[in-house]
Amino acid sequence: MIEVQNVTVRFGGVVALDGVETQFANPVSGIIGPNGAGKTTLMNVVSGFVAAQNGQIVKDNQNLMGLAPYKRAHWGLRRSFQKEEIADDLTVAENVLVQVDHSTLTSAHKSKDVARVLEIVGMAEQADRPGARLNSFERRLTDVAKCLVGDPKLIMFDEPAGGLSVEETARLGDLILEIHARTGAQTLVIDHDVDLIARICSETLVLDFGRKIAFGPTAEVLSDPKVKAAYLGTEDI
Ligand SMILES: Nc1ncnc2c1ncn2[C@@H]1O[C@H](COP(=O)(O)OP(=O)(O)OP(=O)(O)O)[C@@H](O)[C@H]1O
Known part of the structure; x- marks a missing residue:
């Protein structure tokens, strides 16, 4: 369970999140x-990149706001960005290993964990390939592997399907659906691809101008007139 409790963020005069509760x-x-609804700001509050003026984020009784x-x-928060952070001069396995650098586990244990997550994302055969030689989808899969390594508890994907083909998006969706069974982590996904959200997210929060305008089972939320009105003139839903 992730509890977003009355979170407010202001940037000068802009209220990016206005008492969001879910x-x-x-x-x-x-x-x-x-666009500009406050989605990325909410992820930034959860990860600690942005300080909220008010509110708490609690995951399974752990108040994240109290942690740097x-x-x-270290606790188990993972995040992927709109642009992957893959080092060109490191191999796929090394890129993933960096994520658990701080861990006190033995290097044999870490290598085994890296091999396990590369297997999950389908990148085991490319483990020794340098980042510079990956195509865009392989970079995305490596980024997902970085989120899965080292006992994650909460994983956040910001527009994971951006720039992917229909087939790649379908594969990525399958992978995200497997995460909970394979790692136990809970996942939050921001995406403008509403078909992807409808397929993989059983519940969805809708923000508009920093406010929660709907929350609940995704199919219900997508047919809510308030949600359709918010999207009017911007994109189809
Ligand atoms: N660091 C910042 N400084 C000032 N204003 C900001 C900052 N970050 C976000 N904002 C503003 O806060 C509001 C919410 O932005 P945010 O990026 O969270 O929206 P979003 O829903 O993720 O949009 P998009 O779908 O375009 O990525 C916008 O008005 C944005 O301009």
């Missing part, structure tokens, strides 16, 4: 809304 209880949950960003990562 509870994500499902293995995979979505966050959608028009690096401690949240």
Whole structure:
């Protein structure tokens, strides 16, 4: 369970999040809304990149607001960005290993864990290939592997399907659906691809101008007139 409790963020005069309150209880949950709605800001509050003026984020009784960003990562918070952070001069396996650098586990244990997550994302055969030689989908899969390594508890994907083909998006969706069973982590997904959200997220939060305008089972939320109105003139839903 991820509890978002009355979170408010202001950037000068802009209210990016306005008392947002919700509870994500499902293995995979979505966050959608028009451009500038506050979606990325909410992820930034969870990861600690942005300080909220008010509110708390609690995951399974752990109040994340009380932890510095690096401690949240040690605790098990993982995040992928709109652009992958893959080092060109490191191999795929080394890129993933960096994520668990801080861990006190033995290097044999870490290598085994890296091999396990590369197997899950389908990149085991490319483990020794340098980042520079990966295509865009392989980079994305390596980024997902970085989120899976080292006992994650909460994984956040910001527009994971951006720039992917229909087939690649379908594969990525399958992979995200497997995460909870394979790692136990709960996943939050922001994406403008509403078909992907509808397929993989059993519940979805809709933000508009920093406010929660809907939350609940994804199919219900997507047919809500308030949600359709928020998207009017911006994109189809
Ligand atoms: N660091 C910042 N400084 C000032 N304003 C910001 C900052 N980050 C976000 N904002 C503003 O806060 C509001 C919410 O932005 P945010 O990026 O969270 O929206 P979003 O829903 O993720 O949008 P998109 O779908 O376009 O990525 C916008 O008005 C944005 O301009």
